Amino acid sequence: MKNTLMAYITPNIKALIIGYIFLTCVFASAKESVMEETFKNPPNEYRMLQIIHHYYDKDLAKNYKKLGLGGVVANVSFNDYLESESAWDNFIKCLNDFREQGLLFWIYDEKGYPSGKAGGLTLKDHPEFEALGVLFAKTEGKGTIRHKIPVSEKITSPPLSIVAVPILNDKYDLTKKVDLTDKFKQGESEIVWNAPDGKWCIMSFHISKIYEGTHCVTNYSDTLPYINIIDRDAVARFIHLTHDAYKQRCGDAIRDYVQAFFTDEPSLMTLYLKKEEGLLPPIPWSNSFREDFRKHNGYDIVPDLPHLFVDCGEDTVYKRLQFWKEVSKLIEENFYGQIQDWCHANGTKSSGHALWEEHLSWHVGFEGDLYRDLRRMDIPGIDILSSNPTQHVHARHIPIPKFVSSVTHLAGKELCMSETSSFIQIMTKQPCSFEQRIGTINWQYALGLTCITSYYRLLDEFKFKDGELNIFNEHIGRLGFMLTGGRHIADIAVFYPIHSLWGEYIPTNDIAQSFNLSEKAKRINNEFSEVSCELLANQMDFDYIDDQAILESQTADGKIKVANESFSILILPNAYVIPADVYKKVETFVNSGGSLIALGGLPDTGMTKDETKIINEISQRLKKSNKVIIAKNVPDVIESSKKVLDLDLSLNNPCKELMYAHRQKDGKDIYFISNSLDKSISREITFRCTGKTSIWHPTTGDIKPIEGREENGKTVIRLDLKPFEGVFIVFNDERI
Incomplete structure (x- = not known):
């Protein structure tokens, strides 16, 4: 009986196993076929979004679709911004046109930049919402010290604090400070004080509106005063004027169609960008900052303000840490957080980018903690204003596509965005080739970017030639498809x-x-x-x-x-x-x-x-x-x-202009290799991976096998890359 049963079961089990293997192979083949077909014809969600501020051609959406664009970032007309009903009608028509064409739609949240002004409406009748700082003035000397009190229409209140502090060995001894605040009389232009023996310093601290020398006056959009991004009420008014207005006009389209709101270059305005006479060192401030700080830290920051500007001994580092931690918390919660909360409540996402991300010191002065701020964007972003990939790869500042993609990876997000253009080339009248633009996109995606919004010109001498824009958009779409999702590999x-x-x-x-x-x-x-x-x-x-x-x-x-x-x-x-x-x-x-x-x-x-x-x-x-x-x-x-390390990728000869990204996706190891040089590169590349290999060309959509040899559990492939070229090397789990 036992032998009879086994004889019956065994053939059936064999048949089931064979059937399972067959179906698995069929499924894997079908899945691979879908991936290859999607690579060749990438959907709109991975293609470039054109930023448009002034429109509308009635055939704009149709034309953009023909050019291979994925969609747009758009706004209501800047003329009579937010207040013209005919402009709102045109905007809604534009949105509906793009929706009918199956293209993506983002909303740009400002009349120009930086975001927060609502074209000047945020501060209209609300001057209390303007950006504030505490300015620092000091006078050092012996004996009778005459300290000039800064005078400006932006300084609207008496000094916050005036103190005299002895100086010993280049340090300021706050334990022996003398408070002179009460000695100041409104309308006086200086304070005179007879110092005890030794060298002393009179310091004064002044709450002031922040404007001169800042991004307010250097941006290319307008020279309006800016809001205080750590003031919750100021940001709430901005959101009410803009986001609520779009919701009122667009209705369910915000939830059902609009993918994201784009915020452009907010900052504290407490780093100067233009030299002007009479500027004083600033720190960020708000009308409620003193009380907010006291509530969160248990003490009054005003007596400790000298620590933020000069070295006052061993306590200085801790006072600075607590101050900037508070500032960072307020920016995150009151600006980025409020916008993200509104977007989530209305079924869309927040995106955009901050101001000047390239240096760590700028992160402090403009944003407090940029990493923390970008965490509060659903699609964190940057801007890249040059389309010279060789200059990018040779630059010695923070590689900002890597910075924003890191936030994306570690915060568990999927998309990160770059507002990309050839602005530098336009302003300096430098040439900008199609290949350089391709190389600029490749460099960014090799560092982890997954989405492009663009100011690339579609007209004038910097426009794409016939057919180039379609190739460009398909190229971006293929990069986005291959490098979005799955798992990023880095050690x-x-x-x-x-x-x-x-x-x-x-x-x-x-x-x-x-x-x-x-x-x-x-x-x-x-x-x-x-x-x-x-x-x-x-x-x-x-x-x-x-x-x-x-x-x-x-x-x-x-x-x-x-x-x-x-x-x-x-x-x-x-x-x-x-x-x-x-x-x-x-x-x-x-x-x-x-x-x-x-x-x-x-x-x-x-x-x-x-x-x-x-x-x-x-x-x-x-x-x-x-x-x-x-x-x-x-x-x-x-x-x-x-x-x-056991290196994930290595070269037989050094080449600092060769960038790569490695992702695991759909059972494949996908390496994107990018050449940022204006000349060809030929290298043997060793991959910490084995399997059946193929080369996928994002510019053409071609997919071909590529030969490699296995050495010590790795694969060596010789790769020849043209100037600014990028390719995928894809490993299936089949063995070579």
Whole structure:
């Protein structure tokens, strides 16, 4: 009976197994066929969105569809902005036209930029919502000191504080300060004070509207005063005037059709961009800031204002940390957070970009903590104003596509956006070829971008030639399809040392481009950029990681795992300051077998004095670990990383202009390789991957097999790339 039963079951089981294998192969083949077909004909969701402010041609949507565009970022006419019913009628017609054509639609939330002014309506009848700062003036001397009180129509109240402080060994001793605030009489232009023995400094602090020398007067849109982005009521009024107005006119289309609202270049306005006579160092402020700070931190910030502008001893770093943490929290919650909350409540997404993202010191002065702010965008963004990819890859500042894609990866988002144009070439009358534009897009996608909104001109001498725009949009669509979704592969996390720069940040009356920083602040700023650039130049992909991501991570088996990312190396670039709870997590990572590379030494300061004791205890323990490397300079970081890593991609000869991205998607390992040079590159490339290989060309849609050889569990492929060319090398799970 047993043998009879087995004889009956076995053939049936065999048949089931064979059937399963057959169906699996059919399904895999069909899935691959769909992927290849989608690559050749990418849907609109991955194509470029054209930014338009002035329209409308009645056939605009049809024409844009013919050109291969994915959609538009649009707004109601700037003429009689938000107040013309005929303009609203035209806008609704435009929206409906694009909807009928199956194209995407975003809404641009401002009359020009920076976002928040509502074309001047936000401040109309509400001058209390204008951007505020505290200006700093000082006079040093001995004996009788005459301190001039700044006079300006923007300074509308008596000095917030006036103090005299003794100076010893270039430090200001606040323990012996003399409060002179009550000695000032309204209308006086100076205060005269007879100092005790020694050198003294009179400091005065003045609440002022912030305008002269700022982005208000240097932007190409208008010179209107700007709102205070840390003032919740000011931002709420902006949202009411713009977002609510669009909702009133567009109705359910906001939820059912509009993909996102685009916010353009908000900032604190407390870094100057234009030199003007009489400018004073500013810090951000609001009418409620003093009370907000007291509520969140338990003390009054006004007596401690000198710490923010000069070195007053060991307490200075902690006062600065607490101040900038408060500012960052208010920007995130009151500006970015309010906009995102409105978008979520109305079934759409928030997007856009901040002002001047290229340097860490600018992150402080303009945004407080840019990483934190971008987390509150559903589609975080940047702007790229040049279409010269060789200049981009040779630049020595933060590679900002990598910065915004890192936020996207670690915050568990899918899309990140770049507002891309050839603005620099237009303004400087430099040529800008089709190939350079392709190369600029390739460079950004190799660093993690997934969406392009564009100011590329469709007319005049910078326009695309016949047929080029269709090729361009299909190219972008193919990049977006292949590099959106799945899992990003990178082994290295680079810590975002914003706290260290907060501790060293000194406001200045100089312009941001002068980098008037302390030597320590310069090192933090510059080496953060240099580490980033050198990792990419050596084909070692990474993500920037902030304190929140570390706290949200799982640290085990030598990995930091957060969202869909997994890192085996953590680089601390001059991270002298780190929150204690974050550093404890770092220690757990090291103890589980992870590698830590500390450029400039291990952290020595926490967010408070009590935390600093914990930080130094952890550093003493970590110094004994063989998984911790102290790097003296950036080349040490690169060499140490190479020794620790099993490289995901390597070249037979160096080439710093070759960028790559690696994603796992639909059972495939997808490598995007980009040449940012204006000449051909030929290299043998070793991939930490095996399987059946093919080469996918995003410019043409062609897919062909490509030969490779397997060596030590890796694949070596010789690749010849034309100037500015990018290609995909795709590994199936089948063996070579």
